Amino acid sequence: MNNNIGVEVEETVRDLRQYFKTGKTRSVTWRKNQLKALLNLIHENEDAISKALYQDLGKHPVEAYRDEIGGVEKSAQNSLDCVEKWMAPKKSNIPLVFFPAKGELLPEPLGVVLIFSSWNFPIMMALDPIIGAISAGNVVVIKPSEQAPACSSFLANILPHYLDPNAIKVVEGGGDVCEQVFLQKWDKIFFTGSPRVASIVMSSAARNLTPVTLELGGKCPAIFDYPSDFKMAVKRIVGAKWGVCSGQACIAIDYLLVEEKYSSELIELLKKFMRKFYGDNMMESKALSRIINKHHFERLRNLLKDPLVAASIVHGGSVDETNLFIEPTILLDPPLDAEIMTEEIFGPLLPVITVNKIQESIEFINSRPKPLAIYAFTKDATFKKKIVSETSSGSVTFNDTLVQFLCDTLPFGGVGQSGFGRYHGKYSFDTFSHEKAVLHRHLCLEIEPRYPPWSKFKLEFLRLAYRLNYFGLVLHMVLHMLGLKRHN
Numbered sequence: 001m002n003n004n005i006g007v008e009v010e011e012t013v014r015d016l017r018q019y020f021k022t023g024k025t026r027s028v029t030w031r032k033n034q035l036k037a038l039l040n041l042i043h044e045n046e047d048a049i050s051k052a053l054y055q056d057l058g059k060h061p062v063e064a065y066r067d068e069i070g071g072v073e074k075s076a077q078n079s080l081d082c083v084e085k086w087m088a089p090k091k092s093n094i095p096l097v098f099f100p101a102k103g104e105l106l107p108e109p110l111g112v113v114l115i116f117s118s119w120n121f122p123i124m125m126a127l128d129p130i131i132g133a134i135s136a137g138n139v140v141v142i143k144p145s146e147q148a149p150a151c152s153s154f155l156a157n158i159l160p161h162y163l164d165p166n167a168i169k170v171v172e173g174g175g176d177v178c179e180q181v182f183l184q185k186w187d188k189i190f191f192t193g194s195p196r197v198a199s200i201v202m203s204s205a206a207r208n209l210t211p212v213t214l215e216l217g218g219k220c221p222a223i224f225d226y227p228s229d230f231k232m233a234v235k236r237i238v239g240a241k242w243g244v245c246s247g248q249a250c251i252a253i254d255y256l257l258v259e260e261k262y263s264s265e266l267i268e269l270l271k272k273f274m275r276k277f278y279g280d281n282m283m284e285s286k287a288l289s290r291i292i293n294k295h296h297f298e299r300l301r302n303l304l305k306d307p308l309v310a311a312s313i314v315h316g317g318s319v320d321e322t323n324l325f326i327e328p329t330i331l332l333d334p335p336l337d338a339e340i341m342t343e344e345i346f347g348p349l350l351p352v353i354t355v356n357k358i359q360e361s362i363e364f365i366n367s368r369p370k371p372l373a374i375y376a377f378t379k380d381a382t383f384k385k386k387i388v389s390e391t392s393s394g395s396v397t398f399n400d401t402l403v404q405f406l407c408d409t410l411p412f413g414g415v416g417q418s419g420f421g422r423y424h425g426k427y428s429f430d431t432f433s434h435e436k437a438v439l440h441r442h443l444c445l446e447i448e449p450r451y452p453p454w455s456k457f458k459l460e461f462l463r464l465a466y467r468l469n470y471f472g473l474v475l476h477m478v479l480h481m482l483g484l485k486r487h488n
């Protein structure tokens with residue numbers, strides 16, 4: 001960015017808007033070429049991406065592939081396979097009263113979209129939304145998180161070599177750049193980050209009535225009922241809580257709820273799998289990402305400073321500032337009014353909260369802001385139904401953790417404080433599209449009673465005509481079944 005950040009951002013947005021107006025990004029060929037180019041980027045730069053993720057977060061190459069590189073590859077391939085189908089107009093039945101008529105729904109790109117990505121999955125959180133934006137035919141500014149500098153500069157350097165440089169631009173920087181970015185008029189803002197910054201995004205979007213998608217976070221609970229396979233359940237919890245970016249994940253388990261009588265067995269099993277996965281000296285483990293920076297290291301260390309919280313530590317608790325390492329830590333019943341239980345942890349600390357009856361978990365969860373994800377390890381079908389029907393969250397996953405993020409057929413997004421809007425798969429395409437209604441009418445037949453002068457006859461005619469809707473649908477189906485009505 002040159003000194004006058006504002007001028008450069010303004011010029012970038014102006015050039016993008018002009019390029020969008022050429023219509024080049026609307027063609028299926030352009031969209032498929034961009035998705036193929038993104039796949040080539042991933043295939044040809046896997047080592048460089050792994051190195052950048054290691055530099056920013058200490059992610060092992062296998063973790064980098066599992067959680068980011070592979071996820072982007074899968075998402076891009078899915079979009080490449082489906083984009084032509086997603087773009088096709090959808091037929092819509094029009095009420096018989098307007099016969100003859102034809103209705104259809106036509107997805108069109110929104111235009112110039114702005115994407116903010118977070119630092120914890122800096123490649124995935126930037127490229128996955130871009131996949132949706134280009135699949136829908138938009139032009140894009142991506143603003144990677146400045147807290148993951150190696151990944152941010154990797155994206156800034158590599159994207160113009162693979163994707164259409166007239167259509168996809170990278171704007172790097174922190175709050176100062178963001179303030180300039182917000183002064184521009186966007187056709188859509190897709191934000192991944194904290195509620196604090198999300199409210200800044202919304203305030204600036206309000207100025208231009210810009211639609212936003214907010215991918216936020218919160219405290220995701222895991223209900224630990226007595227599942228059919230206790231060990232498998234605990235293995236999945238340990239693998240996800242500490243093995244995915246050291247718990248610095250928006251859908252990481254933030255705290256566990258378990259009946260008091262199972263808590264000791266659960267904690268012992270958690271410790272067993274922690275040793276199995278991360279060794280006895282966890283600071284040496286290559287399977288644990290680092291804490292992103294000093295700010296978040298201090299924030300997490302401070303969560304443990306409260307004497308009552310410190311007293312509730314039953315495993316771990318050691319820290320190493322030099323290496324930005326915080327040992328995977330288990331706490332048993334820390335005070336519910338302590339910050340560790342009121343703020344999103346976003347790190348390798350796991351409070352285990354005991355209840356008398358596991359059903360109490362529902363009330364416990366409902367008394368807090370709506371989470372991005374709820375997990376429940378249980379074999380009780382009735383309890384599952386209760387959880388689904390009596391709680392509200394972005395998603396509910398039974399007997400596993402985090403994998404919902406990698407299912408292209410499941411929308412990923414929050415509700416309430418955990419965000420709104422959603423993406424992944426077709427939902428990404430929809431998030432970056434406007435589905436336009438197109439109605440074709442003819443001038444051959446007229447419904448005179450739609451015009452004055454009014455009369456009782458006209459009222460009764462219109463009353464009947466509107467009721468004809470239902471008969472019309474039945475007639476439509478009968479004609480369909482008799483093969484007499486072609487799809488026009």
Ligand SMILES: NC(=O)C1=CN([C@@H]2O[C@H](COP(=O)(O)OP(=O)(O)OC[C@H]3O[C@@H](n4cnc5c(N)ncnc54)[C@H](O)[C@@H]3O)[C@@H](O)[C@H]2O)C=CC1
Binds near residue numbers: 125178
């Ligand atoms: N729902 C989801 O998919 C995800 C949600 N998150 C959430 O994100 C948060 C952690 O990510 P962070 O990057 O720390 O969030 P953040 O809110 O600090 O930053 C997010 C983005 O906003 C930008 N930003 C920061 N300050 C800004 C300001 N004053 N004005 C404009 N833009 C600003 C950053 O550069 C970054 O690009 C957690 O709350 C986590 O739950 C993280 C990953 C995924």
Ligand SMILES: CCCCCC(=O)O
Binds near residue numbers: 071249405
């Ligand atoms: C593969 C898991 C990605 C989780 C994205 C997040 O929770 O921040």
